Each structure stands twice: as structure tokens, then as C-alpha cells.
Amino acid sequence: MKTRRPLTPEEVDESQRLKAIYEQKKAAAKAAGRSLTQAEVADACGWSGQSAFSQYATGKVPLNVEALLKLSKALGFAPGEVSPRLMEGIAFPKDEPGPQDLQPIQAWDDRTPLDEHxxxxxxxxxxxxxxxxxxxxxxxxxxxxxxxxxxxxxxxxxxxxxxxxxxxxxxxxxxxxxxxxxxxxxxxxxxxxxxxxxxxxxxxxxxxxxxxxxxxxxxxxxxxxxxxxxxxxxxxxxxxxxxxxxxxxxxxxxxxxxxx
The missing domain is CATH 2.10.109.10 (Umud Fragment, subunit A)
Incomplete structure (x- = not known):
């Protein structure tokens, strides 16, 4: 049976920073009268179920660039906040927004007007x-x-x-x-x-x-x-x-x- 390698101290710190950001966003959502579950974050990232997000947030699996960019978009944070290591040397074209410029999950209710899309x-x-x-x-x-x-x-x-x-x-x-x-x-x-x-x-x-x-x-x-x-x-x-x-x-x- 294949065993997972232990995370490096830097990777452990990254997972802890990710978890802290999620808890902060979750608390802000609760204060606004809505929820933000791990399953919702995973769904926004295109993953099935909450386990994928949980593995990154609890340090069972080390973050990679693709996962970090998806999470930064779903939760609305700059990826460099979680992992300067992974973002080192990555540049975004000037005419395209980087993940730090993307908007977080938006709350809406029955009175919120529909967007065109x-x-x-x-x-x-x-x-x-x-x-x-x-x-x-x-x-x-x-x-x-x-x-x-x-x-x-x-x-x-x-x-x-x-x-x-x-x-x-x-x-x-x-x-x-x-x-x-x-x-x-x-x-x-x-x-x-x-x-x-x-x-x-x-x-x-x-x-x-x-x-x-x-x-x-x-x-x-x-x-x-x-x-x-x-x-x-x-x-x-x-x-x-x-x-x-x-x-x-x-x-x-x-x-x-x-x-x-």
C-alpha cells in the first residue's frame, strides 16, 4: 500500500494558513446570515464532496499550484498569502486578472436583482x-x-x-x-x-x-x-x-x- 510522505514544515504552515483563512471567511459569512461550508468551497473548486478541501486544510495533502489558485478564487484571497513558495516566479498577463483580483463568493437573496448571465x-x-x-x-x-x-x-x-x-x-x-x-x-x-x-x-x-x-x-x-x-x-x-x-x-x- 502506497503511503503518503510527511509534509515539510513549510507545507504544514501553508495548510494552517489556508484553514485560518477559511475559518475567517466562514465567520464573516455567518455574521452576514449565510453559511460557507467546506462542501460549498469544494464545489466552487470543481471537486466532488468536502474531502478534497479538508485534506488540504488539515495538512493531509500538500497544496499545489492548481489547487491553490482554485481555492484563492473560491474564497477570495491572494494565493501568495497562503504560499509564497508556490507563487514564486508565477506572473499573470497584465490584461488578465490574477487570483488576488477575483471576487469572493457573493451572498444573494430573493431581493437581489438577477445579473444578465x-x-x-x-x-x-x-x-x-x-x-x-x-x-x-x-x-x-x-x-x-x-x-x-x-x-x-x-x-x-x-x-x-x-x-x-x-x-x-x-x-x-x-x-x-x-x-x-x-x-x-x-x-x-x-x-x-x-x-x-x-x-x-x-x-x-x-x-x-x-x-x-x-x-x-x-x-x-x-x-x-x-x-x-x-x-x-x-x-x-x-x-x-x-x-x-x-x-x-x-x-x-x-x-x-x-x-x-
Whole structure:
């Protein structure tokens, strides 16, 4: 088994400075009424989960130039504050801003105007239908919105007006999606013929919002949970889909959740 080399004293100091900057930014965010988690920082750096950031901040892994530049952009600090060693001899073109000139994560709320490059994406929610039928349906939530960068939606082939968000409930999609995770769905992909086997999709199951992997089968579909020990596969013929009012709401193109 490959063992990691111990960090040098200088590398240990760098990780401690990084951790101190994060704690400072976290405290400032809390004072402003918002959060700044390690998972959010990792996501801003393009890393999956909080562990990558944690390894740098706790000195398990030494910083490198690429990671330092990503972290400086995400947290809004000059990279030389953390590691003059790594930044020695690195120059940025005069017509391009260095990481120290980039803006930190910005807070926003429902009253913050949209930038030109942003779009607000509504949530879908379960509602009880009127007339005391005891049945449920799905509609847009008038109050909840998330902001997405238009270029990110374009890059994923999502039309702005066809982007919606859904909240995942339950433990069926653990360990990938926790209870309360939010997924973005492309409502432009709702046909069985649009299904890519194994991809995630949001479904309307007789008024219940569900997020599952879908696999096409002769004469129907298979729904699969990541937590297959507690939630076995579900097979539905097209006739049963019709009888149980199962329809595809959209293809999942994005998700986010707190690492708790």
C-alpha cells in the first residue's frame, strides 16, 4: 500500500494558513446570515464532496499550484498569502486578472436583482388536489427559486425555461443523494425515447415526486435506487405506468446537498 510522505514544515504552515483563512471567511459569512461550508468551497473548486478541501486544510495533502489558485478564487484571497513558495516566479498577463483580483463568493437573496448571465429556476412541489379527492399533483412552487448561470445551462443542453428544481426525500438514493438534496432537471427530456440507461430522472408517480435511475426494458422501464439493500428495483410495463400515472418530469443534469 502506497503511503503518503510527511509534509515539510513549510507545507504544514501553508495548510494552517489556508484553514485560518477559511475559518475567517466562514465567520464573516455567518455574521452576514449565510453559511460557507467546506462542501460549498469544494464545489466552487470543481471537486466532488468536502474531502478534497479538508485534506488540504488539515495538512493531509500538500497544496499545489492548481489547487491553490482554485481555492484563492473560491474564497477570495491572494494565493501568495497562503504560499509564497508556490507563487514564486508565477506572473499573470497584465490584461488578465490574477487570483488576488477575483471576487469572493457573493451572498444573494430573493431581493437581489438577477445579473444578465443568470436565470432563476423554480422548484416543483407535491400538492393535494382540490375537491377533497385525496389525490396529489405536482406544480411549480411560487416561492422557491435557485439561480443558475446561463452558460452552465447551455453547456448541459438545457433551455432556460425548461430548467426546474426538485427536492429529494428519503434514503433511497443514498449515498449519492441525501434526504433534502436538490436536483436540477431538464423538462425538455420527458420521453421514454430520451432515456439514457442508468441516468437519473425525476418522475411523477401519481402525484409523488421521485428521483431514480431509469433503465429501458422491452415493454416498459426499470426504476433503480442507489440504496438497493432497502429499495429493490421496480419494474413497470407501459400499461402499469399508465394505470399508476407514472410519467417522466425531466432528466437530472445537476445536484447539490449539504455534507451532513
Amino acid at each position: 443568470e436565470v432563476e429556476v423554480p422548484f416543483l412541489r407535491e400538492i393535494e388536489l382540490s375537491a377533497g379527492s385525496g389525490r396529489f399533483g405536482i406544480e411549480e412552487d411560487d416561492g422557491s427559486r435557485l439561480r443558475f448561470d446561463k452558460k452552465d445551462l447551455r453547456a448541459n443542453g438545457v433551455q432556460f425555461d425548461q430548467a426546474k428544481c426538485v427536492t429529494v426525500r428519503g434514503n433511497s438514493m443514498l449515498p449519492v443523494l441525501r434526504d433534502g438534496a436538490i436536483v436540477g432537471i431538464n423538462t425538455g427530456r420527458t420521453s421514454i425515447t430520451d432515456v439514457t440507461d442508468g441516468d437519473l430522472y425525476a418522475l411523477n408517480h401519481n402525484g409523488q415526486l421521485r428521483v431514480k435511475q431509469i433503465f429501458r426494458q422491452p415493454g416498459g422501464i426499470r426504476l433503480r435506487s442507489f440504496n438497493r439493500d432497502e429499495h429493490p428495483d421496480e419494474d413497470y410495463t407501459f400499461q402499469r405506468m399508465h394505470d399508476e400515472e407514472i410519467s417522466i418530469l425531466g432528466h437530472v443534469f445537476w445536484w447539490a446537498m449539504f455534507a451532513r
